[in-house]
Amino acid sequence: MARNAGRQGPGEAKRHRAAALGLAVFSLMGAPGIGAAEELVKPRLLSESASVRPGGTAWLAVELTMQPGWHTYWRNPGDAGQATEIAWTLPAGFSSGEIQWPVPKPFATEMVTSYGYAGKVALLTPVTAPASAQAGTTATVAADVTWLVCEKICVPGEAKLDIKLKVAADAPVDAANAAIFAQARAALPRPAKGMAAGRATDEAITLDLPPGLAEGIGAGEVAFLPFDGALIDHGAEQRLQRADGRATLTLRRGPKLGPLTGAFPGLLVVRDTSGAAGQAYELTVAMTAQ
Secondary structure: OOOOOOOOOHHHHHHHHHHHHHHHHHHOOOOOOOOOHHHHEEEEEEEOEOEEOOOOEEEEEEEEEEOOOOEEEEEEEEOOOOOOEEEEEOOOOOEEOOOEOOOOEEEEOOOOEEEEEEOEEEEEEEEEOOOOOOOOOEEEEEEEEEEEEEOOOEEEEEEEEEEEEEEOOOOOEOOOOHHHHHHHHHOOOEEOOOOEEEEEOOOEEEEEOOHHHHHOOOOOEEEEEEOOOOOEOOOOOOEEEEEOOEEEEEEEEOOOOOOOOOEEEEEEEEEOOOOOEEEEEEEEEEEOOO
16 A cells, blocks of 8 residues: 655654645645636535434435545545545534545655545435434535645635435435445445554554454555554555464554554555455554553
């Protein structure tokens, strides 16, 4: 997944990362000839069904369609960038869950390794109605969506979207949107069976992958992408080693200093030998004593 950044000491890696971040911040100013954000990203708010049951859950999707060559960002944008955010305004008693993030693609340059989406992405979120919701009423759900879209420069964007859901005893899937939601769910990572054991030094984090997961990894490329962007050096090579049916993955540490304790989640992304996207697993790493 990640390119090999060569050998760097901790101080050099931090300077490299700071320069990359400075470039990203500068790029927010825009440049002559670049279209407005609304021309670079077309947002839509969709519902899997036109109605929601009292006490039931409706699945909504914020769909972003980017111009060719441009990309938006995953929950951990990597060395630079900004994750897409959704702020919901809901009727009284309604609640929203977390964004279901599709598996991202890596975007690597000489200075920056980031993670995100090109072309089109649908970010699914569940919205639940209270049991007291009255059938026959209409609920207006609004989303304030903010994003950063980048190519050679970056442009921030925002859209205020809304959709109306009928409260009804039946909530059939809207045939017009069924394929969009099916494709979005197919792009989500699977939950991993078991946890990885993690060990850390000042320079590296080593993951002992769960036995069942290790056995399912073929000859392709493997990378672990933590949800916390400060844990690893995103541009550094990740080394996979196999022995006696076990697999360990070694990552170079990022700017988060000091002992690592507790557990942290992330994605284990497996690509085949051609580099095509294979499968991704949502994996939690439990750190052992250092």
